[in-house]
Amino acid sequence: MTNIKDIAKHLGVSVSTVSRAINNHSDVSKETKRQVxxxxxxxxxxxxxxxxxxxxxxxxxxxxxxxxxxDPFFSALANAVEEMLxxxxxxxxxxxxxxxxxxxxxxxxxxISRQFDGLIITxxxxxxxxxxxxxxxxxxVVFLRRRTPKELSIPFVDVDHYxxxxxxxxYLIELGHKxxxxxxxxxxSFTGSERLRGFKDTMxxxxxxxxxxxxxxGGRTIEHGRDAMDKLHRRSPELTAIFAxxxxxxxxxxxxxxxxxxxxxxxxxxxxxxxxxYADLHWIQxxxxxxxxxxxxxxxxxxxLDMINDKDNSKEFTAHNIEDSSVVPPSELIEARLIERKSxxxxx
Amino acid sequence: MTNIKDIAKHLGVSVSTVSRAINNHSDVSKETKRQVxxxxxxxxxxxxxxxxxxxxxxxxxxxxxxxxxxDPFFSALANAVEEMLxxxxxxxxxxxxxxxxxxxxxxxxxxISRQFDGLIITxxxxxxxxxxxxxxxxxxVVFLRRRTPKELSIPFVDVDHYxxxxxxxxYLIELGHKxxxxxxxxxxSFTGSERLRGFKDTMxxxxxxxxxxxxxxGGRTIEHGRDAMDKLHRRSPELTAIFAxxxxxxxxxxxxxxxxxxxxxxxxxxxxxxxxxYADLHWIQxxxxxxxxxxxxxxxxxxxLDMINDKDNSKEFTAHNIEDSSVVPPSELIEARLIERKSxxxxx
DNA sequence: CTGAAAGCGCTTACAG
DNA sequence: CTGAAAGCGCTTACAG
Numbered sequence: 001m002t003n004i005k006d007i008a009k010h011l012g013v014s015v016s017t018v019s020r021a022i023n024n025h026s027d028v029s030k031e032t033k034r035q036v037x038x039x040x041x042x043x044x045x046x047x048x049x050x051x052x053x054x055x056x057x058x059x060x061x062x063x064x065x066x067x068x069x070x071d072p073f074f075s076a077l078a079n080a081v082e083e084m085l086x087x088x089x090x091x092x093x094x095x096x097x098x099x100x101x102x103x104x105x106x107x108x109x110x111x112i113s114r115q116f117d118g119l120i121i122t123x124x125x126x127x128x129x130x131x132x133x134x135x136x137x138x139x140x141v142v143f144l145r146r147r148t149p150k151e152l153s154i155p156f157v158d159v160d161h162y163x164x165x166x167x168x169x170x171y172l173i174e175l176g177h178k179x180x181x182x183x184x185x186x187x188x189s190f191t192g193s194e195r196l197r198g199f200k201d202t203m204x205x206x207x208x209x210x211x212x213x214x215x216x217x218g219g220r221t222i223e224h225g226r227d228a229m230d231k232l233h234r235r236s237p238e239l240t241a242i243f244a245x246x247x248x249x250x251x252x253x254x255x256x257x258x259x260x261x262x263x264x265x266x267x268x269x270x271x272x273x274x275x276x277x278y279a280d281l282h283w284i285q286x287x288x289x290x291x292x293x294x295x296x297x298x299x300x301x302x303x304x305l306d307m308i309n310d311k312d313n314s315k316e317f318t319a320h321n322i323e324d325s326s327v328v329p330p331s332e333l334i335e336a337r338l339i340e341r342k343s344x345x346x347x348x
Numbered sequence: 349m350t351n352i353k354d355i356a357k358h359l360g361v362s363v364s365t366v367s368r369a370i371n372n373h374s375d376v377s378k379e380t381k382r383q384v385x386x387x388x389x390x391x392x393x394x395x396x397x398x399x400x401x402x403x404x405x406x407x408x409x410x411x412x413x414x415x416x417x418x419d420p421f422f423s424a425l426a427n428a429v430e431e432m433l434x435x436x437x438x439x440x441x442x443x444x445x446x447x448x449x450x451x452x453x454x455x456x457x458x459x460i461s462r463q464f465d466g467l468i469i470t471x472x473x474x475x476x477x478x479x480x481x482x483x484x485x486x487x488x489v490v491f492l493r494r495r496t497p498k499e500l501s502i503p504f505v506d507v508d509h510y511x512x513x514x515x516x517x518x519y520l521i522e523l524g525h526k527x528x529x530x531x532x533x534x535x536x537s538f539t540g541s542e543r544l545r546g547f548k549d550t551m552x553x554x555x556x557x558x559x560x561x562x563x564x565x566g567g568r569t570i571e572h573g574r575d576a577m578d579k580l581h582r583r584s585p586e587l588t589a590i591f592a593x594x595x596x597x598x599x600x601x602x603x604x605x606x607x608x609x610x611x612x613x614x615x616x617x618x619x620x621x622x623x624x625x626y627a628d629l630h631w632i633q634x635x636x637x638x639x640x641x642x643x644x645x646x647x648x649x650x651x652x653l654d655m656i657n658d659k660d661n662s663k664e665f666t667a668h669n670i671e672d673s674s675v676v677p678p679s680e681l682i683e684a685r686l687i688e689r690k691s692x693x694x695x696x
Numbered sequence: 697c698t699g700a701a702a703g704c705g706c707t708t709a710c711a712g
Numbered sequence: 713c714t715g716a717a718a719g720c721g722c723t724t725a726c727a728g
């Protein structure tokens with residue numbers, strides 16, 4: 001590989017001059033610049049970004065930690081993050097943790113040694129060790145589709161699950177439903193509990209009575225949805241509508257109903273949450289609350305970009321270290337949108 | 349950030365000693381090593397991988413160029429690649445080209461300046477400029493889910509589309525079908541033309557007459573499948589089976605048939621290609637040819653790993669340059685597997 | 697077993 | 713406008 005020295009030697013100038021020409025510094029003669037550019041073409045020279053990074057303490061790479069890249073939800077999110085960051089010249093390194101806590105930690109450790117400029121993270125396990133690791137990070141970080149644990153002062157971008165759940169249940173109520181069931185994710189999951197809270201609060205607000213028989217939680221897959229629908233139907237056959245806390249659960253419910261020849265939305269209405277590609281399939285046509293993945297990804301990227309710029313600038317203007325000069329920007333709560341398809345109908 | 353010098357100073361030894369201790373060189377006393385390890389803990393020191401990479405000309409990062417990370421097919425593939433490479437200590441950088449030729453080129457250029465150790469690529473556009481760029485790469489490369497253009501001597505890992513198409517059509521023929529239609533991707537796509545070739549050859553081999561009326565090509569989406577099925581049904585209403593060259597097309601066909609109350613598989617059988625998650629949905633249950641994504645990803649990773657090791661070793665043993673010492677390993681053609689679900693039935 | 701020195705490929709004050 | 717020198721944080725012969 002030819003390097004800057006080869007170019008300099010070939011041109012009979014110093015490496016400093018070549019460097020300045022390449023980096024478009026103003027204080028270099030037009031003619032020299034032209035020659036340098038020509039030599040670069042001729043030798044097919046590519047500056048070594050590693051060396052540059054070492055000296056500038058800036059690598060133009062961002063780490064993106066995600067639970068599972070083969071989950072369409074996260075891959076779309078990742079895509080949105082990447083697109084924005086790419087625009088600004090950053091390369092994003094996906095850390096595909098595969099829901100493995102050790103891999104998450106390793107990724108963070110890696111981010112440090114590899115001198116990433118910033119991190120966008122969606123950790124799955126927030127054990128004390130991970131939190132500690134994150135707290136020691138010297139680089140800008142933003143949580144994505146997660147809430148920041150209280151120990152950390154780091155901004156997050158997440159959808160307002162509680163609000164969205166309220167919207168979903170309200171929608172059913174406005175359609176005239178009163179006997180509404182809930183199929184939910186594991187209770188210990190933050191997302192799951194927020195959506196359940198939205199359900200309960202909205203029901204209560206409208207003074208609609210409900211019982212624990214109307215609620216089944218514990219999973220996130222189609223299979224779980226199927227089982228939950230089965231349970232719900234046996235325990236509360238009078239239900240006219242179901243709020244499924246994610247689309248996969250909703251699809252599972254739809255499946256059980258199809259198998260048991262209970263027609264949707266004629267006999268029962270279903271609303272989901274996520275707006276996966278699945279939801280739009282001809283057989284499914286699931287009304288759902290959309291988690292705006294592109295918007296979320298973009299906002300997280302933008303937030304991180306701002307933090308990085310703040311940091312870069314504070315380096316220039318002051319000698320203070322990062323903690324002093326940077327204020328944590330505000331977190332962002334994003335609203336989910338109702339997507340009406342054909343799985344709900346007005347009652348009576 | 350504390351660096352190796354801080355550790356050395358604190359311990360009153362030289363940086364070389366610290367370096368050797370960290371990297372487990374044998375020639376360092378047990379006691380020194382212990383002290384170094386302790387200091388590392390104490391200072392929370394993390395070696396700078398950038399500096400190390402610069403000097404060792406090895407970054408332990410692999411670039412993975414994919415057309416679209418939000419396509420579940422590719423994200424599963426990427427996942428498989430990443431898992432294997434991670435095992436061996438490599439970090440993979442996803443290059444999400446979003447089917448944009450410029451982004452593909454930029455990614456390759458980036459791979460050079462950032463000194464990646466190797467590349468696994470699934471380029472979308474193979475224009476001369478891209479090919480030229482690739483040909484000048486000094487690092488090991490493997491094509492994944494693509495065939496290497498003849499100008500390049502680079503191994504590939506791909507499924508045997510032709511063979512798989514033959515298997516699919518054979519399956520229908522063995523079921524007793526003779527009036528078989530084909531819904532295909534754009535003809536200019538290699539994959540599309542191979543699958544079509546498999547269809548034609550197998551029909552001919554069995555001396556089954558077919559006409560151009562039985563074939564509709566040109567797209568890869570559900571919508572295309574719907575339109576194609578519509579055309580096919582009007583042009584050749586006697587068809588008893590359809591080979592859809594990908595699952596999305598198959599699903600589109602299924603959708604059109606459902607809308608038009610033509611039952612599957614009673615009135616018509618459908619076989620797809622890919623085995624997307626969709627195919628297993630209760631309403632769809634599409635029999636299909638599976639492209640083994642995990643196997644493909646693993647094999648590509650393994651191949652690249654071998655090439656990298658060869659290169660690393662040849663550096664040690666000889667002074668020859670890479671081209672001399674390395675022989676291109678053989679490409680791998682992977683067999684697709686028939687997944688029987690409920691969209692095909694024996695005739696008569 | 698350990699240290700001093702050179703060097704990886706760049707950038708950046710500093711001096712002229 | 714240009715060059716010599718120092719330095720980013722490491723590793724690696726070489727000498728002892």
